[in-house]
Amino acid sequence: MKKILAMGAFCVSVSFNAFATEKMYGVVTSGYTDLKFNELETDSVNYSLGLGHQFKRQWYAEVGLRQLLDEKAAMTAMKASSMYLAVLGKAGHQVGELFYKLGVMNIDVQGYQPADAQSCTLGSVSAMSGLCDYDEGLLGGMIALGFDYHLTLRTMIRLEIEHIRGEKDFKANVVNLGIRYNFN
Numbered sequence: 001m002k003k004i005l006a007m008g009a010f011c012v013s014v015s016f017n018a019f020a021t022e023k024m025y026g027v028v029t030s031g032y033t034d035l036k037f038n039e040l041e042t043d044s045v046n047y048s049l050g051l052g053h054q055f056k057r058q059w060y061a062e063v064g065l066r067q068l069l070d071e072k073a074a075m076t077a078m079k080a081s082s083m084y085l086a087v088l089g090k091a092g093h094q095v096g097e098l099f100y101k102l103g104v105m106n107i108d109v110q111g112y113q114p115a116d117a118q119s120c121t122l123g124s125v126s127a128m129s130g131l132c133d134y135d136e137g138l139l140g141g142m143i144a145l146g147f148d149y150h151l152t153l154r155t156m157i158r159l160e161i162e163h164i165r166g167e168k169d170f171k172a173n174v175v176n177l178g179i180r181y182n183f184n
Contacts, residue, residue, distance in 0.1 A: 023054040027158055029178025033068050035080060036171045037109055038134060042078060044069045046174060052088070060088040062101070068164075068172055075131070078111035080172075084142060096156065101144035107166050110135045140166030148180050156180040 026049075033046040050064030068080040086103025115132040146160030162174040 023184065025052045025054075025180055025182045026050070027052065027062075027064070027178055027180040029158060029160065029176035031160075031174060031176035031178075034173045035069050035078075037078070037080070037169065038111075038113070040076060040078060040111075040113060042069065042071050042076075044071045046176070048176065048178075050084075058090050058092075060090065060099075062086045062088055062103075066105075068107070068174070076111065076113045078109065080107060080109045082107040082140070086142065086144075094150075096147055096149040098147050099145075101142065101146065101160075101162070103142045105140040105142055105164065105166070107138040107140045107164075107170060108136070109138060109170065136168065138166040138168060138170050140164050140170060144174075146176075154182045154184070156182070 028047075028049055030045065030047040032043065034043045035041070046066060046068050048064055048066035050062050052060045052062035054060050063085050064083070066082045066084065068082060070079045071077065082105045084103050084105040086101045088099045088101045090097045090099040112131045112133045115130050142162055142164045144160055144162035146158060146162075148156040148158050150156055156179070158176070158178045158180045160174075160176045160178075162172075162176070164170070164172040164174065
């Protein structure tokens, strides 16, 4: 699924003509993730990289990669990353743009935790360590609300709050702060 999304994003970005390139932007964010999956609740720093395009006056399409979580402890570990494709609706103002985002995600979750009957429904148990290992590919959806504040003609500060839900009771709440750069 990741390869298909990546290939689709590449083909779309390569096929834009010079006029369309003027309406493109890049965004880099980092923030806080509160995540629940497979009986574990944890929080961590996240970061993401995205590329967007304004296809109508008030509409954007955005594709990106995100590292949601990478946490290790004595008996547990979890790493969650994703690729996303989203549509943003915006309301512009002199100081910036208020936006909402709806999208789909391909989420990869890997980790281990102490094995017991309830928590090891997703993975395999290692007899030596007594740990349940799992490596899951999930489909998820996202909804977000944010604001891009103008710093200069091309540079904006992005503040975003996002909620993600996925298969197998995957849930994440994300707060991000970042920089958006308009290529025009």
